[in-house]
Structures are given as C-alpha cells and as structure tokens.
Amino acid sequence: MHFQLTDDQRALRDGTRELLSGRFGRTALRAAVDAPTLDRDLWKELGEAGLFSLGLPESAGGVGLGLAEAVLVFEECGRALVPGPLVATFLAAGDVDGAASGDTVVTEVFGGLVPWLDAADVVRGGPRSTSGAEALASVDPLTPLHKVPDAGPTPWRATLLYAAEQLGSAGRTLDMAVQHAREREQFGQPVGAFQAVKHLCAEMLVRVEVARAAVYAAAVTQDPAEVAAAELLADEAAVRGARDCLQVHGGMGFTWEADVHLHLKRAWVRAELGGRARDAEEVLAAAL
Amino acid sequence: MHFQLTDDQRALRDGTRELLSGRFGRTALRAAVDAPTLDRDLWKELGEAGLFSLGLPESAGGVGLGLAEAVLVFEECGRALVPGPLVATFLAAGDVDGAASGDTVVTEVFGGLVPWLDAADVVRGGPRSTSGAEALASVDPLTPLHKVPDAGPTPWRATLLYAAEQLGSAGRTLDMAVQHAREREQFGQPVGAFQAVKHLCAEMLVRVEVARAAVYAAAVTQDPAEVAAAELLADEAAVRGARDCLQVHGGMGFTWEADVHLHLKRAWVRAELGGRARDAEEVLAAAL
Amino acid sequence: MDLTYTDEEEEFRARLREWLGGVLPALPPKPSPTDWPGRRAYDTGWQRRLYDAGYGDVHWDASPTTRLIFLEETEEAGAPYVGANFVGLLHAGPTIAAEGTDAQRARWLTPILRGDEVWCQGFSEPDAGSDLASLRTKAVRDGDEYVISGSKIWTSHAEVADWCELLVRTDATAAKHRGISWLAMPMDAPGITVRPLRTLAGSTEFAEMFLDEVRVPVGNRVGDENDGWRVTMVTLSFERGTAFVGEVVACRRVLGELAAHARKNGRWDDAVLRRELALLSAEFRALWRLTQWNVSEAQATGGVPGVGGSVFKLRYSHARQRLYDVAAEVLGGAGALDAAQDWTLDRLSSLSYTIAAGTSQIQRNIVAERILGLPKSPKGGR
C-alpha cells in the first residue's frame, strides 16, 4: 500500500496546473465570463496536451493512464474553472472521432441537463434527439445549459470526474480565503488573526482533505459506494468551501468582480450534473 | 398585542425560581443524584406552592392561571432539574385526588416510557396495566424509567410542558457556560475572551431566545403546529446547549461532579418523553 | 403574554387592508430593475400615496405594534417595498428628526415623507469593511464649507438620489470613533462620480461613489463636528426592531409556495426534503414570534430596541439562506440552476445576509460581549 501520489502523478498534476495557469489564468477566466463561448483553440490545446486521451491505450494515441491520473487532471481543471464539457469529451475519447485530440467537442446528457449543447459537435446519452431541448438561463455564466425531459442516472465515471473537479474547486476557494485572510486588514490586523476566520479556514481544509481521500480512493477502487461517498463529500467541500470563502471575503466576495461566485455557481452545476445526492445516499445505505 | 411577561407572570417566574433555589439548590440536586428516590416532602411543598394546581379554577383550589403561566413554572423546574413526574402530576390535577396538593404522585406513559413508576401512586395513559413494565437502566440518574409495549403519541400539553423544561435547562447551561468562560483562565486570560468560546456562547443564547419565543407562543396559541415547532426548537436548544456547555467546560465538563451531564441526560429523556421529533416534523409539514 | 391585538390595532389593520385593496390594483406596472429613473418614480409615487392616505410617517410616529401591522399587511398584500425611500425613511430621516436643528428638520423631513426627495447612504468604504469606523473619506474645513475626498461603496440608489447621508473623517488625529461627522451631501454637487457595482447575482442595485473635492456647507452637518459616530449609532439601532418584519412574512409565504410546488412536482414524497421544509417552518414560525416579542419589548421600553436585533439577525440570515437552498432542492435539477427562477436570484442575494450590516462573526461578538457580558478580547482577539 502506498496511498500517495507517485512521482509521475505528481509531475502530471504539476504539469497540468502549469499548463492551465498559463493558458487559462485569471485574465482568460474573466474574459471567458464576459464572452462565454467555447474557446476551440483552448480545447484543441487541451487535447494536444493529452487531457482527453490520457486514459486511452498507447495504440489509440493515448498514454494508457488510469482513472487515478484522470482524477488528478480534472482536479486541476476544477481549480482553474476551465469551461466546456470536459467530462463528456473525456469519456467519449476512443468512441467518438476527434474527441481525444480536442478536434471534436462532445457533450452528454447528465441528469436531464446538457451542458454546452450549442457549442458541441456531438451529443451523447439521453433521448435520441435533443431537438426538443430547452435552453436554460444558466446560473453559471461559464456553463450554458439545456434541459431535456429524459433524466437517466449519471454514469459513475462522470460522477467521479465531476467530484474531482469539485475537489479542485474546493482547494482553490480555500487558497483564496487564506490569501485574503492573510492580506486583508480589519481592526488593525489581518482578518486571518481572528479566531473565527481562522476556524472557518481550518474547517475548509478539513473538508478538502477528507474529500481528497475519498475521491482518490474511489478512482483507485472504482467501488460504487466509494464513488458515492466521493460525490457527496466533494460536493460538500466545493459548495461549502465557496460559501465560506465568500464569508471570509466579506462584502467584496459578494461582487461580480470576485471569482468566488464563479466557483459557487459551478459547484452547484457540477452537483446536479454529477448525480443526485439522494441516489448516492441510497447506494451507500444499501451497501451497509 | 403585548408578547412580554406581565408583572404577575414575572412575579410568578421569580417566585418559582426563588422557591426552587432555596428548596432544590445545588446541594439538594447532588444529594438527589447520590440517592435518587422521590422526595415526597419536596413534592408536597411544590404542591402547596401551587405548582400542580395553578391551572385549576379557584373553586377547585387552584388559581385559575393558564398554560402560559404553567410554561413559566416548568421552565424554572427545567432550570433547577427538579426530579419527579412533574408533567404527569400537573396534568392529573383536578382529575386525580391529591395530585393538585402534591399528596399523590402521578406518572403517565409517554411514548412507551414511564418515568418514576415505582415512586408513583397513580399511573395514567398507556396499557391498562403496567405489571409487564420493564425497568430500564436509565441514562439519567434523576429519572428512573420503565418501558411498556404500547407507545401512543404524547398528549400535546405534555409536549409543551416538556418543551418548557427543555427551555429552562438550555437557559441554565448557557448561564453555566458563560460563568465558566468568565472565570476560567487559559493562556493568561479568561477563556471567554477567545472568539471561539464567545461564539459558542452567542449561538447558545440565540437558540435559547428562539426556543423561548416558540414555547411561549405555543402556550398562548395552543396551535398544534406551534407546539410542534416549540418541541423541536426547545429540544435542540437543550441538547445542543448542554453539549456546548460541556465543550466550554473542557475536561471538567466530562466529570460526574460537574452538573452539565445531568442537564444533557435529562434533555435526552425529555426529548423522548415529549414526543417523537419525526411526528412533530410531519405535523409542521402537513400545516404547510 | 398576549398575542391578540387591541380593537384599535385591529381597526388600523382593517382600514389599511381595505385601502390597500383599493389602491394596489391601480398602481402602474413595476419598472425593470435596471430602469433607475423608473424605479425612483415608482417608489416615490408609492410613498406619496401613503403620505396622502395618512400612512407616510408610519415608520416614525406610529407605535412599534402599528408599524408591525403595517409591514405585515403591506407585505401580505404584495404592496411595493420601501425601495428608493429606504435611506430617507429609515436612516437619514430618523437621524435628522432625532439630532437635527429645527431648520434642518424643516428642510429635509417633509420631502422625505412626501416622496419628493430620495436619499442614499455613504457609510461603507472599500478599505473599511466590517470595521466601519475606520473610514477614511476626508472632510477638510474651508470657511463655511467642508471639502470632501474619498470613496464609498454599497451605496444604493446613488444614481437617482437627491441627498446622501455621508460619514466623513473631520479629525484624522482623534481615535477612530471620535473624528467622524455626519453630513447631508447634495448629490448634484460637483466632484461626485457614481459607478454601478455589479453583485454576484448580476444586479446593479449598489454603486461605488467617488468624491473629488466635493464642497458641502457646514450647515449640512447634523450633530456636532466629530460626533457623527454616536449620531449614526442611534439611528442604526433604532431601525433594528422592525427591520425584518416584512421579510419574515415574505419568507413564510415562500415556504408555503415551496410546499405547494413540492406537492405538485412529487418531491413532497421525499421524506428528507419534507423534513427540511418542516424544520424551516418551525424556524420561521419562531422568528415571527421573536419579532413580535422584540416589537412588544420595544413598545414597552419606549421604542428603544435592545441588542436583541443581533440575536434576530444572526438566526434569520442563516435561516433565509437555508430557505433558498431548500428552494433549489424543491426545484431540483434544471430548476435549481435556472436563473430565470425568482428563487434562484433570491438564493444568490441571500448570500449577502450573513455579511451585510455586520457579518455573523461581528454579530456573535456583539451578542457575547453586550448581552452575555463576556470579556472584550484584547486587540487581536475580536
């Protein structure tokens, strides 16, 4: 047993983070918010970097990595709030031409919702035709949504990858909260010196670390109950993390300019796309 | 509308508190813990003070007061942790000879449980005979319990009076926590100067005040949904109040010598006797 | 403990209800949220109607119970909110009434009550945050004028206000609470720039305000120079007693709507969700009773509310957030993510409740120190 990242995994995570911070840093993120169309150049670059193909065997142009590696990469995408139907395209790699390379944008129906329908080349899952899909005024400025009547359960691999994104987002809002708490002064000292703020941040970290153990373990074991646990804990870490981050930021956290709302809204979206909480709870209950 | 205590109500509350602190102060409480038998002298004195009869018309030897006054008196009993089947005896006054005066000790079956069965002269509610009642190793040293198979719902007046006791207990554990926080020094200052302790105490107060509004209003309106709300909020205030009080006390709160566990255990007992939380929730849901 | 209303109060309620029944259907349509002149006209028009019908001063002169009834009835009838009149009616007006000179009262009060003039609030500053008293907007005396420079934030209705109640630092050397003054600043004075501030809900009901050597007559100062903090605190606490009456009534209505919606879409059968709704029902029932308790107390003590407002705000702000989280569960799936749903926007705006007007952390300090008498932390322990 060695339940730690290998050197290769560490390098993959660091490389992904570096790629994304260069290619989709804060300026790009805010530009995407102002003009929320799918950036196909970025998509192609992600494909070239192997983001969609990493699970494919080398014979199919991939690198033959497993779900554990996918989870690390999706965690980074969650941190960076990369927009687009990443999960669906990843899952389509190998099945849909061009998905692995980033040439084809694939979306999928998850829980009666279709993210990025208009931008996608291929739609999978759900009803045969999405011609009756109804556009939603999506709460998340970075995720256009349509709804379709048919709402099958989300496939477990998608659940796991969304959980990985939630984990990344939770880690990022923790970092944002801590940075703000170190820098912002009130009553003559950094707000992070106040025990109330300190303890909010400490509980955020605890939620992140617990969710991390659950998500990584689910990727390794691929056990349905472990996936369900990962989903619930990662959703909680992301949603409550964003809210606590907002609270630590005070009034500034309530502005459109602060990034924290982007994390919260996306966390809400992922929580729906990743599968219903009640279903995950019943999976866990049944396994008891 | 004047949703405040009248002068008479204030006098009743203060008088009851004075009576109980004289007659059942800390020394008497700890003596009762060491020898948990029902003190019939105390019972008689409570009867003489009008505790059981206050709701009866003057023609029946009472003072013709209402449930609002009863709630104030039971709140004080909860503060002082007065042992014995107070609720059952109060509800029996007028129906059972000697209950009003404190000469007869009456208990009642609530939720399949009978408090103080061996000490009682009369048992009401539940199955015809309590000969099959099974003694329980009661978690509360001040409430002997038997269980009987038949578990009808607790009558709403009993629910309300137990909620009033819970409210009193919550108020008392708040006072205990605040006193400890003012006096106990750690790291060179009173622990109450630490924000974490301060905020625990503040939330305790908030729960007490919210429960108080609910309990008093339920006594005035006698509306089933308001009684259900009072039950839930008072149970929460008492149980969480005792636990937070324990936390504020640190290790000393974990000892038998500290009174805090007596409040917690009694709060657990009252929560069961006062009616099932799930039933109260369904009453509230149905009223929506 | 009496929850029935007096005959007089019931008559007031009946009269008001009847009047509302007559006047509301005749109101013009609600303007769009981004139409600031339209919103001003709508809100001040409503205030003028209230004034003409004798309800204009209900926030000032009526007893707390009467005010409670007024707020309960107008909310239940779906009457317009106080809107653009908020600062004038509930902050600046009461401050001027309590602390102003006769001339100041004569100049400013009636226009507020008649809906002729709109006020905005210039208290918060970007660098001050929760530590309001550390504000830095500077006012330098020049003859019989103050010359003011600095910036303010979270100013509602700044675009259409006639006046701004402004807190400025008139003595930079004094302790932070001691060098502040309260001024009435005309919003057409040169040097004022207003820039809308977008919230996370996408709305722009707040603004930033930049002041560049704005000149305000010394005669516009209410209260003594450097006494502005006390002047302000009187008003802020004055407003607490009944501040949330309408909102609690509204939350109870929303809760009923949620239950109806859940019964229709089948989520009602989910016992976990039903439980959440039940607990919220207990919560808002109790908060309504707590409101009546606080109002009765204010009535008994002559209108001076205690720190009970902090207790209420602490619990209410979290309950409101839970309410709209549960709303998202009731809507479920697509509905929970649909920004076209009112409940989604309310969910977003509820996020400010644990921050605005004193964060929950600050409220807990207040409750612990002022009600429970726990020791003030030394510098660093707040």
Add this chain to the structure above:
Amino acid sequence: MDLTYTDEEEEFRARLREWLGGVLPALPPKPSPTDWPGRRAYDTGWQRRLYDAGYGDVHWDASPTTRLIFLEETEEAGAPYVGANFVGLLHAGPTIAAEGTDAQRARWLTPILRGDEVWCQGFSEPDAGSDLASLRTKAVRDGDEYVISGSKIWTSHAEVADWCELLVRTDATAAKHRGISWLAMPMDAPGITVRPLRTLAGSTEFAEMFLDEVRVPVGNRVGDENDGWRVTMVTLSFERGTAFVGEVVACRRVLGELAAHARKNGRWDDAVLRRELALLSAEFRALWRLTQWNVSEAQATGGVPGVGGSVFKLRYSHARQRLYDVAAEVLGGAGALDAAQDWTLDRLSSLSYTIAAGTSQIQRNIVAERILGLPKSPKGGR
C-alpha cells in the same frame, strides 16, 4: 496511489490473522471494568502473548503500514485493546527510546514490551487544561533527587501502574515551555495519593494524583533539565499517525451493526434516518482512506507524521459523536435512554473526543496556523 498491499504485507496479515484465530479463543474472560488488578493482569497478559509471538514491538519497530495492518486485524478479530499498556507502549516507551540514555533504555524498555511493567501519564493538571504547558507541579533539586509536589489529573491506570511519566516544573522563572522536565516516577514512592475520578459515563478509568514531596532520583530524568517540553512533543506527534486506526475500523463495524439493527426494528424505512446512516458511511469510508493516506505519508517520510493528525482528529471526533447520536435514533425511545446498551455508554464517552488531547478549538488553531500559515493571534486571539 496504490491501495493494494505488498506480498510481504499480505503475508504478515495472514500470519497475524491465523495467530489471532488460535490465541483469542483461549484468552481468559474479560475482567469487570472496576477490577483494576484484574484489568492490569488481563492487559499485560495479552501484551506478553504478543511479545512471545513476536508482535510485542509492532508499535515501535514495524513500518507504519505493518502497524496499520496489525491494528486493523486485531480490531476486526476483537482482540484486547492496548489498555494498561497504552502509556508504556505509545508514550513513555517511545520517549525513552528516542531521548533516553543507554542505561535508561536498558532499564525500562524491555519490561514494557514484555508486559512486565505498566506506566501511567502525569501530564495534565486541573488548572492547566488546554494550556498544558502552564503546568505547576514543582520539582526542587535536593542533592541527587527531585522533591516533587503538585497534582495531576486524567491519569489512567494510576491505581495499578509501576511508573509514571511525569512532567514537572524545574524552573519557575523561565518562560512556561522552557522550565519543564520529564521524569520517570516510581508509583510506590512515598507521598503519592491516587483518587479515582468519575466521568459522566459513571466510569472511573481516570484518576487524580496528588504528589506531596515525592522524591525521585535525578537519574530518572529523560532528556536535559528544562528540556521536557520538547522531549514530550516529539512523542506526542509520533503517536498521531496511527492513533485512531483501530477506532475507525471499530466505528465502521458499529455502523454496519446499526444498519442491521435498523433493518430489524423497522427504522430502516425512515428515509431521514437512512440518509444519516448513509452520510456516516461516506464519512467513515473517507476517514479510513485518510488514515491510509496519512500512514503512507508517514511511511514515505520515515515515520514522522505531519500536522495531518489534527485534520484527522478534528473530523473524526465529531463523526464519532454523530455516529452514537444516530445509534440513539436507531435504538429509539427506550433504547436510546438505556444505559445498559453499549451504544449508550459509547455515546457518553464520545463526548470527550472533542475535548481530550486538544479540544477541537485548539486543533483548528493548529490547522490554521501550522498548515495554512495564518497569522498567530497576538495574546488574546487564540
């Protein structure tokens, strides 16, 4: 990220499991909780069996993963707990091993591993509480002895211990962390009075210890004079990595029993309760994985655990309390109030988890300051 065990580890597990299967049925019956000599004999007898079978030093010499397997298997097999050997095996022993002289190691270590000598811990004091370093038990040098007076609290097994690892103040003038020394005190020294301390669960597994001019040879000091705080901290953090392995395994077993019980008594049909059980299942699954994560990290860094122990303890102590609250719900009514139920006693004892060995408040400070690097509060802000 590898959750499979090496062949070597699997062999260790299989061998251990087989040995446990043989030895456990032959154990004497468990003594009553109040029979202290009986408990000592039972616990040390078990340690002697472990020692003879080659498992005596698993807490010291084995790799973190081997220790994890040992704790997992013994818990699952229902083997005795470390019990009276706790302080010797997990606190005093490792301290002496790391900081003692050759002579000290020779004198004290083997008797611990063989179950010949029992140690207790004299760290906590009534007036110190969370601020352990403010301890006041005084040791005055008199020739080659220390003369010790003061009182200790929360001392387990004091009634039957041979030795006490004692923290004393040897320099009253130094800063509080700088004047402390670590001593091995023989429990038969004159001047020691042990008084059982009753917990809220009614049990007496802890004691108070009063020291009245107890004389201890200077040669019993481990580490330098006044360096006892550092000596102690090394051991305390050493123990954190795998401290809760057995408990997490036990909690998962209890959770399964709760589900089985709920299925039998019908409460399983209550969706709200089923949800609570499901969330606890997610919780303890994750805590088990977090344990494996921490153990793997300790293995990689040579056995030095980080502050990750605080993260684990924070979450685990609250999860354990929730577990037994839910147990009360599963039992329901009379069952929830029945002190004859193991789950009721476990519920009571779980209340100490957020307090003992550093309150949750202290743990949050540690996490915030040492992991997140948030500023240390000035005096008053802790």
